Amino acid sequence: MIGRGHPWLSLAPALGVIAVLFGGGLALGLAGSFGMGRGGASLEAWIAVLSEGRVWRSLGLSLWIAFASTALSCVIGLGAALLLRRRFPGQGLARLLFQINLTIPHAVGALGILWLLSQSGFVARLSAGAGLIDGPAGFPALTQDRFAIGIIAHYVWKEVPFIGLILLANMQSLGDDPESAARSLGASPFAAMRLVLLPLLMPALIRAGAIVFAFSFGAWEVPVLLGQSAPTALPVLAWQRFTDPDLAARPEAMALAMLIALVSAVLIRAAFAGRNR
Amino acid sequence: MSPRLRILLGLALIAALVAPLLPLALWSVARGWFFPQILPANWTIEPWMQAFAPRSEIPGALATTTLIALAAAALALALGIPAGRALGLYRFRGKALVELALLAPVIVPGIAVGLGIHGVFLRLGLTNSVPGVVLVHLVPTLPYVIFVMSGVFANYDAEAEAQARSLGARPLQVLWHVMLPAIAPGIVVAGLFAFLVSWSQYILTLTIGGGRVVTLPLLLYAQAGAGRNDQAGVLAMLSLGPGLVILALVARQLTGRGMAIGGTR
Amino acid sequence: MTRLTLNDLHLRHPGAERPALDALSLEVGNGEMLALLGPSGCGKTTALRVVAGLIAPDAGEVRFDGVSVGHLPPERREAVLVFQSGQLFAHMDVAANVGFGLRMQHRPKREIARRVAEGLEQVQLGDLGHRRPHELSGGQRQRVALARALVLKPGLLLLDEPLSSLDAHLRTEMRALIRRLQRETGITTLVVTHDQEEAAVLGDRVALMLGGRIHQIGAGATLWNRPADLEVARFFGGCNFIPGRSSGGAFDCALGRLALPHAAPAGEGCLTLRPEAIETGEGENAVTLRVIETRFEGLLTRITAEVAGLRLEALMRAGAARGATPGQDIRWRLPREALWVLPGV
Numbered sequence: 001m002i003g004r005g006h007p008w009l010s011l012a013p014a015l016g017v018i019a020v021l022f023g024g025g026l027a028l029g030l031a032g033s034f035g036m037g038r039g040g041a042s043l044e045a046w047i048a049v050l051s052e053g054r055v056w057r058s059l060g061l062s063l064w065i066a067f068a069s070t071a072l073s074c075v076i077g078l079g080a081a082l083l084l085r086r087r088f089p090g091q092g093l094a095r096l097l098f099q100i101n102l103t104i105p106h107a108v109g110a111l112g113i114l115w116l117l118s119q120s121g122f123v124a125r126l127s128a129g130a131g132l133i134d135g136p137a138g139f140p141a142l143t144q145d146r147f148a149i150g151i152i153a154h155y156v157w158k159e160v161p162f163i164g165l166i167l168l169a170n171m172q173s174l175g176d177d178p179e180s181a182a183r184s185l186g187a188s189p190f191a192a193m194r195l196v197l198l199p200l201l202m203p204a205l206i207r208a209g210a211i212v213f214a215f216s217f218g219a220w221e222v223p224v225l226l227g228q229s230a231p232t233a234l235p236v237l238a239w240q241r242f243t244d245p246d247l248a249a250r251p252e253a254m255a256l257a258m259l260i261a262l263v264s265a266v267l268i269r270a271a272f273a274g275r276n277r
Numbered sequence: 278m279s280p281r282l283r284i285l286l287g288l289a290l291i292a293a294l295v296a297p298l299l300p301l302a303l304w305s306v307a308r309g310w311f312f313p314q315i316l317p318a319n320w321t322i323e324p325w326m327q328a329f330a331p332r333s334e335i336p337g338a339l340a341t342t343t344l345i346a347l348a349a350a351a352l353a354l355a356l357g358i359p360a361g362r363a364l365g366l367y368r369f370r371g372k373a374l375v376e377l378a379l380l381a382p383v384i385v386p387g388i389a390v391g392l393g394i395h396g397v398f399l400r401l402g403l404t405n406s407v408p409g410v411v412l413v414h415l416v417p418t419l420p421y422v423i424f425v426m427s428g429v430f431a432n433y434d435a436e437a438e439a440q441a442r443s444l445g446a447r448p449l450q451v452l453w454h455v456m457l458p459a460i461a462p463g464i465v466v467a468g469l470f471a472f473l474v475s476w477s478q479y480i481l482t483l484t485i486g487g488g489r490v491v492t493l494p495l496l497l498y499a500q501a502g503a504g505r506n507d508q509a510g511v512l513a514m515l516s517l518g519p520g521l522v523i524l525a526l527v528a529r530q531l532t533g534r535g536m537a538i539g540g541t542r
Numbered sequence: 543m544t545r546l547t548l549n550d551l552h553l554r555h556p557g558a559e560r561p562a563l564d565a566l567s568l569e570v571g572n573g574e575m576l577a578l579l580g581p582s583g584c585g586k587t588t589a590l591r592v593v594a595g596l597i598a599p600d601a602g603e604v605r606f607d608g609v610s611v612g613h614l615p616p617e618r619r620e621a622v623l624v625f626q627s628g629q630l631f632a633h634m635d636v637a638a639n640v641g642f643g644l645r646m647q648h649r650p651k652r653e654i655a656r657r658v659a660e661g662l663e664q665v666q667l668g669d670l671g672h673r674r675p676h677e678l679s680g681g682q683r684q685r686v687a688l689a690r691a692l693v694l695k696p697g698l699l700l701l702d703e704p705l706s707s708l709d710a711h712l713r714t715e716m717r718a719l720i721r722r723l724q725r726e727t728g729i730t731t732l733v734v735t736h737d738q739e740e741a742a743v744l745g746d747r748v749a750l751m752l753g754g755r756i757h758q759i760g761a762g763a764t765l766w767n768r769p770a771d772l773e774v775a776r777f778f779g780g781c782n783f784i785p786g787r788s789s790g791g792a793f794d795c796a797l798g799r800l801a802l803p804h805a806a807p808a809g810e811g812c813l814t815l816r817p818e819a820i821e822t823g824e825g826e827n828a829v830t831l832r833v834i835e836t837r838f839e840g841l842l843t844r845i846t847a848e849v850a851g852l853r854l855e856a857l858m859r860a861g862a863a864r865g866a867t868p869g870q871d872i873r874w875r876l877p878r879e880a881l882w883v884l885p886g887v
Contacts, residue, residue, distance in 0.1 A: 007363030011375060014360035014419060022382045022390055022416050029393025080290055088283040096524070097291045103520025104298075105477030107494035108513045111501055112297030115304070120312040122300045128313040136312055157297060211384060218386025221479040225498065235388050235480075242392055242484075254392055261389035268377065268384050440629035442616040443594050444643040445694065450617075454642070458633040 026261060033254035045251030055256065057231035063263075065148050065233060066217035069155035070209050076156065077163030078205070082193070084164070085171050095168075101161045106154075110225045113154040117142040143226050150226040151233070155216045163208045170204045171197070210270040218260045234260055298517075304510030324507035328515075334496055335508070339515060342476060342492040345407060346519075349414040350471035353422040354464060356415075361426025361467075366435055383420045390416055391484035398485055405489040413485045414478055418471040425470060429463030469523045476519050544606045544620060544697035544730050546570040546593065551602030553588060562588040563599060564754035575724045575731040576759075577745030579738065581777070585754040586734045590700050593732065594623035606697060617646070620697035626707060628687035630675040636662070636686050637671035643694040661693035662686075664723065681712045685719070692727060699724075699731040705740060717743055738778060742766075750774055767816065768882050775814050775884065781855045784813040788883055796850040797829045800876060806883040818842070819880035820856035822865060827876040833866045847872060 034041045049055050084095055101109070116122045124139035133139050143150035178200060182192035216222075223233035232240075234256060241253035304310060305324050307317030328335045364376060382390070394413065395404065403409030433456075441455045442448075457464075479494045488495070493516050501509040546569070553563040562585040570576045580586045591597045593604055595616035603610050611619055622643070630639050638645075641658045649657075662668050665685040675683060684704065691699055704720060705713045721744060724731050735741050741748045742762030749759040758770035769775035772783070786795025788806040793799070793813050800813070831847035831854060843863040845856045856874065858866075866872055 007367040007369055010359035010363040014356040014379065014423060015375065017356055017415055018379060018382065018419060021394065021413065022385075024397070025390035025394035025416070026385070027393070028397060029389055032393060032396065083278075083283060083286050083290065086278070086283065088280045088287070090284060090287065094287045094291055097295065099524060100520070101294055103473055103517075103523055105479075105494055105516050105520075107477070107479050107497055108301065108516045109297055111497060111509065111513060112299075112301045114501075115300035115506075116297050122296075122315075125313050125315045129315050157294065161294065214384045214386065218388060219480075220386075220388055221494070221498075225501075235386065238388060238392065239480075257389045257392045261385050264385045264389075268381060434629075436625060436627070437629050437631060439591075439596050439616070440623070440625050441631075441642070441646075443596070443621070443623040443700075444690065445617045445622075445646040446642070447617050447646070450646055454645075455631060458631075461633075 026258075029254045029257050029261070033251050033258050035251045045255045049252050049255045049259075054231065055234075055237065058234045058237045059259070061148060061231050062217050062223075062234040062260075065151050065155070065223070066213045068148075068152045069159065069216040070213045072152065072156045073159040073163050073212055074205060074209050077160045077208075078167060078198075078201075080160055080164040081167035081171060085168060098161050098164060101158055102165070104158070106158065106219065107221050107225075109158050110154050110222045113150055113157065114143055114226055117150050117153060119143075144228050146228065148223070148227060148233075151223050154222050154226060155212070159212045159216075163205070163212065166204055166208045167201055170201055174200055206270055210267045214264040214267050217263055298513075301510050301513040304506045305514050307507060307510070310506070324511050328508060328511040333508075334491065335512060335515070338491045338493050338496040338512075341407065341490060342494075345411050345414060345482075345490075345492065346472045346475040348407075348411045349418050349475040350468050352411070352415055353418040353471040354468050357419055357422030357467065357471075358426050358460075358464065360423045361428075362430045364423065364427035365430025365433065379423050380420050382416045387417060387478070387481045388484070391481050395484055404485055405487040407486075407490055410482050410486045410490050410492075413481045414475045416481070417478065418474045421470045421474055422467040425467035426460070426463060429460050429467075433459060466527060469519075469527065473519055473523060476516075543572050543728055545572045545608070546698055546730060546732065547603070547605040547608065548589070548593070549603040549605065551589070551592060551599045551604070553585075553592065553597070553599045555588075561585075561754050563592070563602075566602070566751075566755055568749060568756055568759075570730055570732055573728045573730055574746050575721075575733060575744060577741035577748045578732060578734045578751055579741040579745075579748050580736065580751035582736055584751050586751050587702055589751070590623060590702055590732065590734050593698070594621050594700055595619045596623070621700055622691040622694055622696040622698070623700040624687050624691050624702065624704065626703040628683045628707070630683055630686055630690075632675050634674075635671065636667070636673050636675070636678070639675070639686055640671075640690045640693055642690060647694075657693050661689040664692065664726075665689045665719065680708055681716060684708060684716060688720070688723065692723065692729070695727075696729065699729045701731065701733045703735055704733065705735070706737070713740070720744060738762075750777060752777065767880070769814065769884065771884060771886065772812070779817075780814050781817055782815045783884075784815070784852060784854075786811065786813060788813075793881070793883065796852045797876075800827045800881060801878050802881055802883065803878050807885075812884045814882050814884055815854075815876055815880055817844070817855045817857040819877060820854070820858070821875045821877060822858070822862050823873065823875050825875045826878055827881075828873060829876065830871055830873055833868050833870055833872050835868055836863065836866050845872075847874070 033045050034043070035045060080098070084091065084098060114121070118124065119136040119139045119141060124133065124136060127133045127139060128135070142153070174197070178196045179192040182196045183189065187195065218235055220235040220239060223236050224239075227233055227236065238253050238256035238260065241249040241256060244253075303317055306320055306322060308319040308321045308323060310317040327333060360379065364372070391413065398404045398409050398413070403412065437455050437459070438451050441451045446454065477494065478492070482490060482492050483495060486492070493512055497509055497512040497516065500512060548566055548568040551563045551566040552561060554561040566585070566589060578586045578589065588597065592599050595611070595614060598612070604612055606620060631642065634642070637658050640661050641654045644654045644657060658671070659668070662671060665688055667682060667685055667689070670678070670682065675686070678686065684707070688704075701720070705716050708716060717740065733741075733744050735744070745762065747759055748762045748765055750757045750765055752773050757774045758765050765774060766778055769778065769780060775783070784795050784797065786793050787809065788794075788802065788811050789808045791802055791805045793802055793806070793811070795813060829849060831849040833845060833847045834853070835846045837844045839857075842857040842859060845858060845863060845866045847854055847856070847866075854874070
């Protein structure tokens with residue numbers, strides 16, 4: 001227990017489970033995409049998937065969703081953190097309420113966003129009540145639309161507190177000294193924030209952003225509810241292929257899932273860059 | 278920025294963040310609430326009565342979800358506490374790689390793992406079963422537990438264990454009387470995290486559970502899709518439960534830091 | 543109570559250049575309190591941990607009453623180590639802390655309660671049983687840590703720098719307490735410290751440890767006035783080292799022929815003399831020197847003087863130091879009893 005340290009015994013069970021379930025799951029998905037287990041390995045599924053226009057459109061859509069969601073969440077999250085870091089009446093309550101979204105399941109949030117932003121939703125009814133529109137059709141299509149506005153709105157709604165709290169924690173440990181030093185050297189508050197604070201927050205922001213990107217890229221439950229049916233987000237497409245009664249579609253589903261995993265793998269580097277050793 | 282502006286923006290922020298919960302809450306106490314009604318015409322508690330009536334699927338889903346989440350959290354703790362201790366207390370070669378491996382499931386979307394592992398689970402008879410779902414829920418929950426516990430152990434003074442041994446405590450006694458009490462608050466936080474992650478799962482439950490294992494998120498979408506918005510509203514409110522409990526308990530401990538991963542590690 | 547024997551211990555921490563323990567040998571008699579003195583990094587805490595069983599040595603033996611205990615884990619050894627920080631268990635109150643070891647022995651509750659109460663009385667904390675560690679002052683915490691160890695009536699008590707975390711004014715009090723407790727209980731005790739005064743006050747004997755090995759053991763005064771080698775002398779602030787030759791009860795050197803208190807082995811050697819022993823005036827072993835520098839150091843003044851290329855430093859009270867002016871000659875007497883020829887140099 002104490003002594004020079006033999007940590008591997010303590011790590012083994014967890015590592016084992018992750019290796020088998022997570023690593024194994026990925027490996028099997030890869031194998032499945034090559035058609036293994038159904039006779040012979042082949043690139044058939046991959047070729048089919050990569051030459052299909054629908055797949056590229058879905059990929060493009062998912063990337064758009066991820067970029068837009070991450071960018072907006074980061075900016076608004078930073079703003080929220082800057083807002084909440086200074087003392088003002090109700091700061092404590094605001095900070096507490098700020099955290100609520102973290103505990104709300106995505107499915108619940110997605111449904112809420114749907115009922116909020118759909119053409120017959122709450123905001124639409126407020127507009128009708130204010131005389132801005134005549135009927136549901138008069139309200140812009142924010143859900144199940146081409147630009148995936150509803151989907152992006154959901155991710156921003158959910159992840160702004162996530163990013164905001166990470167930044168708040170970092171700002172707390174940084175303290176006021178860096179910006180104070182800049183101010184006493186003649187920098188305006190905004191310049192101090194931009195040139196001193198922001199660079200210091202960058203590592204944490206990048207890590208958090210990578211996590212948000214990966215999630216908004218690869219999640220299923222949000223686009224399935226808030227998205228169009230064509231083009232649809234990549235995870236939804238993968239699921240459709242997986243549940244297709246034609247079993248030949250399975251390898252293609254796996255290939256799509258592997259594509260999703262690939263994109264997130266690229267992000268792992270960013271997500272864990274510069275962690276304290 | 279003047280305090281007044283801060284309050285205003287703060288209010289706007291909070292309002293925006295709480296907004297989606299409104300229609301969900303309202304539907305759970307409405308009978309028929311359609312365009313262009315801003316507020317339900319009829320307020321009633323009937324949706325809740327129906328939700329817990331004998332023929333409702335909701336109590337079953339509630340029980341299932343809770344059971345799965347408890348089991349997943351317990352397993353994740355059992356595996357994650359020793360792993361967290363190893364990462365928090367020791368330095369060793371390959372540690373960075375291990376950290377990467379243990380936290381990768383946070384980044385890689387569940388669908389990539391679920392589709393792949395489905396075949397094996399099918400052959401092992403784990404599909405369409407609660408145990409199978411519990412197992413697969415380990416993938417997203419374990420990294421969270423490990424992350425929290427490694428942070429706890431990083432602040433842990435292992436010298437206390439040496440002192441206890443010098444006072445005559447055997448290793449198991451040291452574990453029970455010295456280590457566990459010291460890390461207990463961390464265990465609670467990690468366990469709650471794991472519970473919440475399992476509670477919120479959708480795609481993994483759907484893939485492995487095959488639609489037979491009905492948890493709250495699945496039932497939520499099903500009811501909404503079937504037009505039973507009132508039941509969906511009740512389900513949404515029920516789904517918020519654990520999260521609010523956690524917030525109340527943890528908010529005090531974590532003060533301004535919030536449940537943020539990757540933040541101040 | 544136990545006799546402790548350390549036999550030729552070797553230990554090198556992984557990645558360290560020099561060994562922490564280098565052929566360390568030591569004997570602590572039954573009922574004795576030995577102070578293990580040394581600068582930080584000399585290995586004394588490592589030695590303590592080896593005795594406690596928390597680290598295994600690379601080589602060598604640890605014996606309690608002549609029986610080797612190397613194979614015993616810490617919880618089975620009759621030795622209790624009290625850490626420098628006290629290491630009170632924060633989640634237990636004082637009574638639970640003190641009773642911890644007894645609880646590990648599965649003693650009946652009533653017995654534990656009785657012995658805990660006695661133990662707390664012994665350290666004069668009788669009515670603080672319900673407090674939590676964070677509610678106690680530093681001195682009180684240290685006393686609880688002591689009580690926690692003593693209540694087990696261990697064969698061997700190991701104290702790692704028990705006073706270094708305390709404020710100066712508390713230290714004297716605690717020192718007296720530790721001395722009294724050790725005398726009352728008669729438990730063989732090994733105290734590790736870097737403070738010379740502490741070592742001299744606490745220890746029946748003092749063992750000076752430098753670079754992983756024991757250089758000298760004896761009463762505090764002996765180490766002070768009769769250092770076994772150059773390093774021991776330097777550790778205690780000795781600074782006058784005079785080379786020369788001894789023959790027949792006298793020492794020939796650049797200062798002349800100095801009378802020694804007793805015969806030293808004939809031949810080349812190094813004479814040492816404590817700065818505070820030097821006196822002004824005439825008499826046996828008087829020399830004339832030129833003052834180079836005087837420095838006020840509070841209670842005493844340090845005077846550096848030189849003759850025939852040899853520098854001497856003296857520490858004197860204000861009155862005696864008055865005559866010394868840099869550039870002037872001065873007459874110093876080197877009392878015979880204060881002269882010591884370092885053996886083997």
